[in-house]
Amino acid sequence: MAYAYNNMGNIYDNMGDYQAALRNYQKALEIYSSENNKIGLVRAYINISIVYNKTGRSSEAENLLNKAIIIGKETGEERLLAVAYGNIGLMFDNSGNYHKALEYYKLSLDIKEKMGDRHSIMISEINIATTYLKMGQVEPALNHVTHAITIGRELDAKRELIDAYSVQALLLEKKGDFRNAYIALTNKTTLNDSIFGKEQIKNLAEVDKKNEINQLESENQILRQQSIIDQLKLENNRFIRYYLLIGLSFAIVLIGLLIYQSGERRKNSRRLDEVNKQLLKTNKQLKRSESDLAESNRAKDKFFSIISHDLRNPLASMVSFVRIMKRDYATLEQHERDALIDEFEKIVNRTGTLLENLLMWSRSQTGRLNISPEKFIARSILDENTELNETLLRAKEIGLVIDTDKDHAEVFADKNMINTVVRNLLSNAIKFTSPGGIIEVGYKVNNNDCVYFVKDNGVGIDPDKTDTLFSLGEVYVRTGTANEKGSGLGLVLCKEFVEKNNGKIWLESKPGEGTTFYFSVPLVS
Template sequence: MNRFLISILLFWVSLGVEGQGQTQVLPLESVQWDEETANIPSATTGIEGANIFLKHAEQIADPQEKLEYLIEQCWKNRNSQPELALQLGLKAIELADSLRDHYNHVKAHSFTGVAYRLLGDYNNAIELFFRGLHLSRKYNIPQQEGYAYNNIANLYIYIEFYTQALENLQPAMEIAREIGDKEMLSYTFLTMGRVLMHLDRIDEAIESINHALEIRKETGNVPGQAVCYKYLGDIYFNRNDFPLASNNYTLALAKVSKLQDKHLYANILLKQSQIYCQAENFFSAAPLAKQSLDIGREVNSRLLIHDALRVLSKVDIQQGRYVSATQRLNEMNLYADTLFNQQLSEKVLSMEFQLERQKQEAAIDILKKDKEIQDLKFSRQRYLNIGLIVFVLFLTVSGSILLILMRKLNEKNKLLLSQKEELKQTNTAKDRMFMVIGHDLRGPVWNLRALIELLKEEQDTLPNPDMQENFSALSRAVQSVSDLLENLLYWARSQDGKITFKPGPTDIKHLTTKSIEPYKAWAEVKNISIDLQTDMKATMVNADENMIQTVIRNLLSNAIKFSFTKGVITISLTEQENHCRFSIKDMGMGIGQDQIDQILSNETIPSTKGTGNEIGSGIGLGLCRDFVIRHGSEIHVESSPGKGTHFFFDLPLIKRP
């Protein structure tokens, strides 16, 4: 009976996690195919890494050699360290401009734009791509003009503007054929295949990718052939044609460089393991998924790690290794939260980019119309000197033109207002979807909690101690998901302004005791004691019970998360004049002044791993800050790294008559 209940529980957990992380077809190419991948140590990332490369560049006496070095390193590091590539690319643009090296000037624009795109800064990326397109036309550099069109099309794929992507691929195709650049032509065919795949024009997508494959066979571009086979495999995989998909993945594995393109190699292995799972050949699926997981950890790819863990957890469940399956599902939960936040941030950035582009286009149109009006005024002044007849004629013509221009301007304004309303409706639909998702997940999570409690009541009868540890791990995982959902729902409602502040008499001591109860099991696992102290006789405060319970829950969760084993968390309620001071103090990791400033301001609070590698969403403390402010108080923080953290705030007491 217990074994049956455990199987049901693992099945429900796998369903809940599986819905959060969907397998994605990642773009594997950028401006040009490059057979080298820079492996820079992690200590040389960001500004520090850029300073090292820039310092080395300064030691190169020849400015032209220095420029070529900067461009080369920018390209090599664009995938592994885009922040570093961005700094090097910006320096290369500046140096190429001073040297009047037009070819490398355009090339630096393309490479730096790719770095911006990989960082999610689509506005700066598209600006550099269009500037590079303009410069390549101005100085007649057709090869870079073709790649500029490809870059713009690739960016439009990221923001789901597939029609615009196709419009930019057409001139790229014409340029590649005109100058006889087969590598550009093959890359353009491949990018077009990706666009057609997104538009569900599958047969055309297959044809386009096969064109790219034939060209790369002709030119001997072996790594490029691997990419083509990979995309063909993805198409057949999505059509559930697993034999054809497996055949193409096998061909891709034979071509891919296992050392120079580890991400592509691991992605193909993962797809093959998923095909074996579909065929219930779990013996063959497991080693491929394990190899993909190892590479994913090596290259720090969250999506690879998440999807590989999902396959391995399915294998474990099928083979009866429930403890291993639970451990993999718990780890997958951590990556699922991060991937969800990342996808949400990318979607918001995409929407912001679209709005910004619309605003820029409208502003450009208005400026053009203003310039035309100014030109007309100048012409009218000139014709005034010719004579009354010409003046009258000119007034008639100019008046008509102005009327037409104003009518067009009004039409543009109406269009802009319509687009603004559509964006507002889109945001409303997004928020509504957010709330529906949260509410739909809440029911299964509460059912899981109830099922876990039922199993824990029988855990003393189980002969296997590992099963008891399994219950504790599942209880913590479900509690973490429950906390995230509650914070997510509160955050979504607060963004819509739908949270009503309803203060009333609240027993703060009773509320604190009730809020501690769900976290005792987690604290016991980490061997942390929770001590509630108060000498107050009257503990009634004027507060919104739901808001304050959310504040206490998040502060206690953070205290446990960042406390070390055998630590002590002290919660105290003390009277301060006419207020009750709620205080929670731990002896954990502590935080620096920069993080304290972020908590006290309206800035986004980044998520930080706990002492047990727990990962949060970064939403909780923001809610705490906002809810305490709604009560006319402020949240205070006292902390320093390694010396624990102390949070406290005041609530008005209700004095008994």
């Protein structure tokens, strides 16, 4: 029975229903405790601590993990002990205490190496490399992530290899080895492409399953409320019959019984009113759920449209380019070959951006995109994205100006998400700015927020289209000044990422004069 409760807790945890997950884990804990099943206790402590950590109860999570470690040492359960050390390391990592995080990550790694669990060793190596990266220690980080990649290739662990290549690319970039950094990113993209189709089918199935569960729970709640009403009606009728029969025999007692009956009726009436209010509330929730489901279906339809249209077209174009190069390479002039290669590069870059946005959006919709806020210099992401888009800026002869309020201002947000937002906004500005134009990027400090902006003097946006820019159900897709294509998903992703980091996004635009996008993120307290 404890095993069943534990599995139910895992299911609710994966669905994001942490209260239901805790209830099942607590029941499993009670059974393990009554049976004095120490291994079961360790497993239950670890599962509960994971939910506590997700819901902001980090101190309670740490206490449970310490209990799990003590029992794990007594029982000699090496695997669970390694998991407990790894989770404590993750808590210290999230809180910014990287030295303590490394200490526990390495304890976990030592146990896994003794066990010979190579898949778990790979995960620990990636965690250690990521922590060294946050500390700015590039060389030890490279050693660990290289070991992780070696194991991942042997095991064909594609998902873990994607994370490892991401870390390796960042480290090589910091080291200045841009060629190998590009190779790492290419390996990551290749793996993403290989699992993309399966991932989307699984995500959509999870969304459908969650909607079905929500609908069943709502229907069950209505049935329970209706049962209460029927029961109250039966009780009311029973009281009436009982008191009338007594009244026929005892006329003197009738007055007292009628008074009592009146009081009961008032109570039942109040209870019925409460039940009716609850029913009205439930009906509103059902209507809201129906609206959410319709919006989810529209988003899913748009998602399929992007995959079938915006992804198929560039792939077809790439196939055509390859056929032309293969068939006519010997007869083409050099400038014709160069033109074909340049156009092919644009299609590949656009397809890569679309795939990355699609993957991040799908992970966000299924709740598997974790938010990891951290302190970082506000200007750093502007410099990174300016350098990343330098080739595109030169190609269209567009000037770029960085205007910052305070160069050393620090923000507290998920750096990867904010980097994605800036990358998408800057890419759009380049796309819709004519050759020879100017783009301004920067930020201003406003009370407790850092307000970023990306301003261009391009084609601008029609006022009646601004309300649909951030909605996936009604995407407004335009062609750039050099016929660049887009899917409209980038701005949807920007809005979601900014709001997940407690910020807002908006824009100001005049057709023919240009557009300025703004978004805010919290400053470090």
